[in-house]
Amino acid sequence: DGGITQSPKYLFRKEGQNVTLSCEQNLNHDAMYWYRQDPGQGLRLIYYSQIVNDFQKGDIAEGYSVSREKKESFPLTVTSAQKNPTAFYLCASSIAGPPPFNEQFFGPGTRLTVL
Amino acid sequence: ELKVEQNPLFLSMQEGKNYTIYCNYSTTSDRLYWYRQDPGKSLESLFVLLSNGAVKQEGRLMASLDTKARLSTLHITAAVHDLSATYFCAVVIPAGGTSYGKLTFGQGTILTVHP
Numbered sequence: 001d002g003g004i005t006q007s008p009k010y011l012f013r014k015e016g017q018n019v020t021l022s023c024e025q026n027l028n029h030d031a032m033y034w035y036r037q038d039p040g041q042g043l044r045l046i047y048y049s050q051i052v053n054d055f056q057k058g059d060i061a062e063g064y065s066v067s068r069e070k071k072e073s074f075p076l077t078v079t080s081a082q083k084n085p086t087a088f089y090l091c092a093s094s095i096a097g098p099p100p101f102n103e104q105f106f107g108p109g110t111r112l113t114v115l
Numbered sequence: 116e117l118k119v120e121q122n123p124l125f126l127s128m129q130e131g132k133n134y135t136i137y138c139n140y141s142t143t144s145d146r147l148y149w150y151r152q153d154p155g156k157s158l159e160s161l162f163v164l165l166s167n168g169a170v171k172q173e174g175r176l177m178a179s180l181d182t183k184a185r186l187s188t189l190h191i192t193a194a195v196h197d198l199s200a201t202y203f204c205a206v207v208i209p210a211g212g213t214s215y216g217k218l219t220f221g222q223g224t225i226l227t228v229h230p
Contacts, residue, residue, distance in 0.1 A: 033218075042119075042203055042220030043158075058217065090157060103148070104218060106158045 003027065004107035006091050011112045013078070013085065021076045021110045023091035032074035033092040033104060036060060043090060049074055050096075078112065086114045117142050119206050121221035128194045128228050136224045138187040138204035147187050148205045148218070149178050158203065161189075194228045201225050 004025045013019045023032065031050050035043035045058030049068040063082025068074055074093075078085045088111050092104040118141040128134055138147070146165050150158040162171045164180035164187060171178050175198065177190045187204055205218040 035218075040223070040225075042205075042222050043218070044220070045217055048217065103160060103163055105160070108157045111155075 004091060004093055004105060006089075006107040006110050008110060009108070011110055013112060013114050015114065016080045018077055018079050019112070021078070021089055021091075021112070023074045023076065023107060024072055025091075025093045025107075026072060027093060027105070028071070028095075029093035029105075030071070030096045031094045031102075031104075032068070033094075034058075034064075034066065034074070034076045035090045035092065037088040037090060037109075046076065046089075084114075085112055087112060117144075117206060117208055117219045119204060119219050119221040121202075121204060121224050124222055124224060126224055126226045128191070128226065130195055130228055130230055131193050133193065134191050136189040136191075136202055136204075136226075138189070138206075138221055140185050140187075140204075140206045140219075142185075142208065143182075144185075144206045144208055146207050147180055148207075149187070149189055150203045150205065152201045152203065152223070154201075161202075191226070194226075196228045196230065199226055199228045 007022045033048040034046040037043045044060050046064050047058050047066045049055035052071050055066050055068050065077045088109050090109045091107040094102045094104045120139045122137050149161040152158050162178040167182040169180045175192045180187045201223045203220050203223045205220045
């Protein structure tokens with residue numbers, strides 16, 4: 001069954017801790033993305049990766065880091081430098097190619113709360 | 116900088132009524148998406164609009180795109196309670212000339228359908 005999985009579903013972080021959110025896809029997609037959603041707002045792009053071992057900053061990358069060591073995996077680390085990390089985090093992936101084939105598909109999300 | 120604005124942000128409708136959600140964007144784009152999000156859930160893709168004058172329909176929802184006016188509409192016909200959700204439009208500007216693109220989201224329209 002192909003899809004995108006994110007874990008954990010809920011995550012609690014203490015002040016000053018780094019935490020890592022997992023995103024895995026078995027769709028053989030080249031590109032992967034991380035978005036942040038705050039209550040009552042749309043999604044904002046944190047980082048994206050078009051190929052293995054390469055990634056680019058999105059609109060709100062400060063306080064976050066990523067890696068892309070495998071095509072299937074794109075973990076996001078929320079560092080202690082991120083001052084307001086409480087949010088809903090969504091991972092997405094897409095293939096390379098012309099629209100509409102490069103449509104992004106979203107995972108179920110991780111809700112991060114800072115205690 | 117690409118800006119995407121939706122209106123209204125909140126929409127309370129009676130069952131059986133018709134209404135339209137508007138999505139304006141500020142720069143040229145090669146595609147526009149509409150998504151649905153239920154509370155606490157991920158995004159579900161509704162429509163991909165690729166060209167000027169594109170119109171797509173699924174059930175009680177119909178989306179259209181006017182690239183000259185930089186405007187998309189999502190029309191709801193004879194609303195039912197099951198349509199209650201948050202609806203987002205998202206616009207793509209190709210990233211670095213590639214076909215991957217970065218999604219920029221509107222703020223979302225919270226739709227509530229009352230009996």
